[in-house]
Amino acid sequence: MSVASDNPKVRRVPQQERAAKRVDALLDAAGEVIAERGFEAATMTAIAERAGASIGAVYQYFPNKHALVLALRTRYGNEMDAQWSALSEAAYAWSAEELVERLFALMVDFMAARPAYLPLLSVSLNFRRDAAARNRLRGRFAELFQRYSPALSDDDAFRAAEVALQVVKSLSPLYAAAKPKERNALVDEYKIVVSSYLAARLR
Numbered sequence: 001m002s003v004a005s006d007n008p009k010v011r012r013v014p015q016q017e018r019a020a021k022r023v024d025a026l027l028d029a030a031g032e033v034i035a036e037r038g039f040e041a042a043t044m045t046a047i048a049e050r051a052g053a054s055i056g057a058v059y060q061y062f063p064n065k066h067a068l069v070l071a072l073r074t075r076y077g078n079e080m081d082a083q084w085s086a087l088s089e090a091a092y093a094w095s096a097e098e099l100v101e102r103l104f105a106l107m108v109d110f111m112a113a114r115p116a117y118l119p120l121l122s123v124s125l126n127f128r129r130d131a132a133a134r135n136r137l138r139g140r141f142a143e144l145f146q147r148y149s150p151a152l153s154d155d156d157a158f159r160a161a162e163v164a165l166q167v168v169k170s171l172s173p174l175y176a177a178a179k180p181k182e183r184n185a186l187v188d189e190y191k192i193v194v195s196s197y198l199a200a201r202l203r
Contacts, residue, residue: 035115118176
C-alpha cells in the first residue's frame with residue numbers, strides 16, 4: 001500500500017518507482033533525524049539533507065513535518081502488524097509460554113531497530129490503525145488461541161486476543177520512559193502478566 005493511500009495529507013501520489021523510492025528515503029531520513037534529535041528539534045531541512053534531497057522535493061510529497069511523521073508512524077504500524085501476523089502463523093508449533101517470549105522479543109527488537117518509534121509515541125499525530133486490519137490481526141490470534149484451547153468460543157477467543165495484544169502494545173510507552181537498565185526488568189514483568197492471563201484463559 002502506498003503512503004499516499006494511508007495518509008490523505010500527502011500532496012503528491014508517488015506513481016513511479018523512482019518517486020516511491022524517494023518517499024521511502026525521506027521516511028528513512030526522518031526516522032534517523034528524529035532518533036538523534038527528537039521530534040521537536042528535527043526540521044524538514046535536516047531531513048532533506050539526510051535524504052540527499054532538496055527542501056522543495058520534500059514539500060512536493062509532504063506539506064509539513066507532521067504529515068511526514070504521520071506517514072512514518074503509519075509505516076511503523078504496518079510493519080508491526082505484518083510481523084505480528086507472521087508470528088501468529090508460526091506460533092501453531094509453539095506453546096503459549098513460547099508465544100509470550102516471542103511476542104515480547106519481537107516488540108523489543110522492533111523498537112531497537114526503529115529508534116524513532118519510541119520518541120514518536122509521545123507526539124500527537126492523530127494516528128489510528130485501520131479497523132479492518134486491526135480486526136484481521138486479532139482474528140489470527142483468536143484462531144491461534146482456539147488451537148491452544150478448542151473449548152474457547154469465537155467471541156471469547158477474539159476478546160482474549162484483543163486483551164493480550166493490547167497489553168503487549170502497552171509496553172511501548174513504559175519502555176520509552178524507563179531507564180535503559182530498567183527495561184529488561186519491565187519486559188519480564190509484562191511477560192508474567194500476559195503469561196498468567198493466557199494460562200487462565202487457555203486452560
